[in-house]
Structure formats: C-alpha cells, structure tokens
Amino acid sequence: MGRIQLKKVQKKFGDVEVIPPLDLEINDGEFVVFVGPSGCGKSTLLRLIAGLEDTTSGMIEINGADATDAPPAKRGLAMVFQSYALYPHMSVRNNIAFPMRMAKMSKEEQNKRIESAAIALNLTDYLDRKPGQLSGGQRQRVAIGRAIVREPAAFLFDEPLSNLDAALRVGMRMEILELHKKLNTTMVYVTHDQVEAMTMADKIVVLQAGVIEQVGSPLELYRTPRNNFVAGFIGSPKMNFLDGTEASKHGAETIGIRSEHIEVSTTDGLWQGTVGVAEHLGSDTFIHVHGISGCEPMTVRTSGDVAVRHGDNVFLTPNDAMIHKFNKEGLRI
C-alpha cells in the first residue's frame, strides 16, 4: 500500500515561500512524475514527502496516517538520489544490506533479498565491489537495489537518470518502468525532462514556481493543456504560439499549434515563410520557418525526409481542429 496525500502543504525557506499551500493525491500503485523547469520546487516537494525537509504548514498523510512530523526512516519510503548517494566505503552487498541491517532483519532474510535484488538488477557479479569500481549505470542499479530490498510503501526518485548518458538513460527508463510493473508499488519521480515524464508517468504533475499548474495523464496534458505554460512545457518540439491578428481571428489572445499539426506545402497554404534550419532526423524532419507574423520561428514536423533547404519558400496550413486557444490570463478557452 502506498497512498500519499498532501493537504495544504506549504514550505518556506526563511521568508521565501518556495511552495505555496498545495493539495495533491497520489494513489496506490501509481507512477507519478513531478515535472517542471529547474527551481520550480519539484525536488523540494519530493523531499517534503521523504521527510528530509520539514513542512512549514499543512499535513502529509501516508496510507491514511499523519506522517507530517515523522522522521524519514519511519515513513516507509525509499529514495533514489540523483548522485546515487551510495556508501563509498561499503561493498555493493553491504550497500544493499544497509537498510535491512538498520531494520535488524535476520541475516538469512537479508541474504535472500540481496540475491534476488542482484539477479533482478544484473548485479550478481559485482556484489563484492566498491561503488567506486562501478560505472554510472551500475551505481544507479545499486541505488535502486538498496531501495527495493526494504519493500517500501513507495519509491521516491530524485532525477535519477540525469547523470547518465543518453543511451543509458533510455535503457534505465525501461528498467524502472518494468520494475514498476513487476512490483506494482507507488513511485514518485522527479525530472525536468518532459520526455521522461511523458514516457513513464501514469500521472504527471506540472509545477511552476511551487504551484501545480496541472495534474493529469500524459495524453490529457498533451491534448488539453490547462494553460499556455503547460502547453509550452509538455511536448517536443515546443508548441508554436501566435498572438496578434491570427489569434484574434480565433477569438483568443494567444493560440497554440503543435508542430505535427501543421501541413507544409511548396505551392499554397495559409501562411508563407522561408526555411531557416531543417533538421533531418531520418524518420522525421523538423523545419524552422521564419517570416510568419506573431511566431518566430515556427517549428513544423513532417514525417519522413522532406527535401527542403535553407532559404526555400514554403506555405504552412494549421489543422484548425488542433488549435489551442488561450485568453489574456493564459488559460485555455
């Protein structure tokens, strides 16, 4: 069981309010991702849940019990840190055993759990090494191993993949997801990478300046962003925003259109512009088009390899049904 509820939770550092009173519900077995630009308070929020920071006011409930003032160890949560935070003087085996040792678990049970964690995480050959002798990916696996053996109510991940290189990151992403499917335990995951958020989450929590902008499934956020911040933050490449006359034609202050919802033609279309940079990815082509009023540059995504070059004249037509409209306050209309 791993149900976490935040009720009017607030955090101040001195006089600075990092997180204004906030409510959030994390259900048992959910994979929840906190995402937002750096400094948005997502890590602080995770640390509040972990108990590594004290709440200024409000209440944190874990499985229905008030855990606001409980020390980290008593909350039944396990955390995986960005820097792995392994104990450098202990072998991999002792690192993984540490939480069980603290819980005074029997030696047999400890060994049993270490063995099964090692098999699950491919660490069997490295159990007697020190963390310093392992690669980044292996260290991260040890950190995860140390978290699993406790059989926690929920796992907390604080940007666990940002120290890994791109290829390894995709692999570890899959491993964490498979682990989630297998254990079916609540996971709360902090990242600044919206691709990670989109691919991993059951539920995404978008934060900005300590405020929850929107909570929803990845596709909900993608299709119906509540405001222009969420619209711009979720999705890659970034949503194109237009204001001025184009927007008022749709009765809005600003309109947004995603790059894949624009058609490119070399002969005719609604907007005319010139190609700046064309990024050929093979499967897709991202074309950055200049000269369209109210949006500079506009990014268009087309399937396959499209033969356009720098300086070419192109015509763009948006799919009207896919246009997002926002009012003066930036809220979705």
Next chain:
Amino acid sequence: MARAVSKRTKVLNTTVAGALGFLLFFPILWIIILSFKTEEDAIRAPLEVLFDSGWTMDSFSAVQARSDYLKHFTNSVIISVGSTLLGLLIAIPAAWSMAFVPSKQTKNILMWMLSTKMLPPVGVLVPIYLLFRDFNLLDTRIGLTIVLTLINLPIIVWMLYTYFKEIPSEILEAARMDGAALREEIIYVLTPMAIPGMASTALLNIILAWNEAFWTINLTAANAAPLTAFITSYSSPEGLFYAKLSAASIMAIAPILIMGWFSQNQLVRGLTFGAVK
C-alpha cells in the same frame, strides 16, 4: 594539456629546488654534526668543525647521564597524544554540527575560534599561570594536556569542519532514508568516510603539541616537563653547551621526525584534501 618544459629549465628548476631544500635542512644537518663533536670542537670555526675534528658519542651519554630522557619522552607522548585525543573528542561533535546543521552564526563562530590563534600567547600567560597555581595544575601532565588541547582546538575544529563539509549531504540523507538514527548515521556512515581526515588532523596535532614550547616551558619545572623543556635546560646562563644542546635536540625531535616521515603521505593528503581531489 601539459606544458612543454625544456631540458635546461628542468635542470635549472631541480637545482634551485635542491638548493632551497638544502638551505632549509641545513640547521638540522648542523645540529646533527655538532651532536657528534666534543664541546671544544663544537665552538670552533665551521670549516674546522667539519674537517679538523674527531667524532664522538660523548654528548649523548653526557645528556643521558644528566637528565632522564625517558621521563621527558614519556611526558611528551602523554601530553601530545592526550591533548589530541581530548581535542578530537570535543571537536568531532562541534565540527559535525557546524558542517551538517549550520546556523547563521556558524561562519562567525569559526572565525572567532580562529581569531583566538592570532592572540600572542604571552598575553594570557599571567592569568593562566595564576589559574594553574590556584588549581594546583602547575607542573602536572594533566594541566599541560588541558592547555594544549585548548590551544590547538580551533585548528582541530577547522580541519574536521573542512573534511566533514566534503562529505556529500545526500549520502547522509540516504542513510536517514535507510532507517539510520543519528547514532547509526555517525557510526556506520560518517565516521568511516571521515577517518582519513580525522587521521591527518590527529597527526598534525600530535606534531603541533609535541613541538609546542611556550606553554610547556612556562608551566612546568621538573615532573611534567616534556622534551621541549629538556632541550631548554641545555641553554643556561652559565654558558651554551653546543654539543650537548645539539644532542638533546636530536633526541627530542627524532621521534616526531620519524613519525612524520612514515606518515607523510597521509599528512600531505590530509592537508591538501579538498584542494586536490
């Protein structure tokens, strides 16, 4: 990228460095030479000392006959090791709290502690002497241990603080998440990681305490006198006994030199910790 150094520059650098090293070492070398001479030979012109006189162990036997080397040596060991252990006992919790639970005043307290080292010790000699007299601590090993602990405490706290600061707080947080209480966090995680730093702090402080001459000479007479007081007894108003003074000095510094030699790697690593990882 490594900078290219010509062979000539290398030779020049080596020569200059060697000459400087020799210059620094020369006084000790001269003491070693004098300690193996007779008193008459020791006061002759330097070249005559080197080439025109014999070698003898007489000074060493004379020193041993006049004073009890072993007693002074024991005093030195007890005082330097004792004050270091006592200092660590006080400084570890102090540095721990300043490094991991800092308050707004932490930096000021550290600076204030360091500022006490800027005061000339002679400025507080009279009050400390009177306190020692009233508490019957004059010429006692316990008194000297206390005074040297206090003298070196700022340095111990500063060094430990720097080492503790280097330990990533995430590792301690991980221990907390893993269920370690404060005691377990200190025993199983912090201490093993801080041992190299504590060892070099201890080494440096043993050396400082061993060589401390002001308080050890002024607060002792016979019973608790360590090796520093033992050397001074050979520079007396009746005249300087160069050969015996040299022999006594060699006997006093030899133990700490040998210890320093064997632990130099640890010392250098400790002193540059943080600057060079």
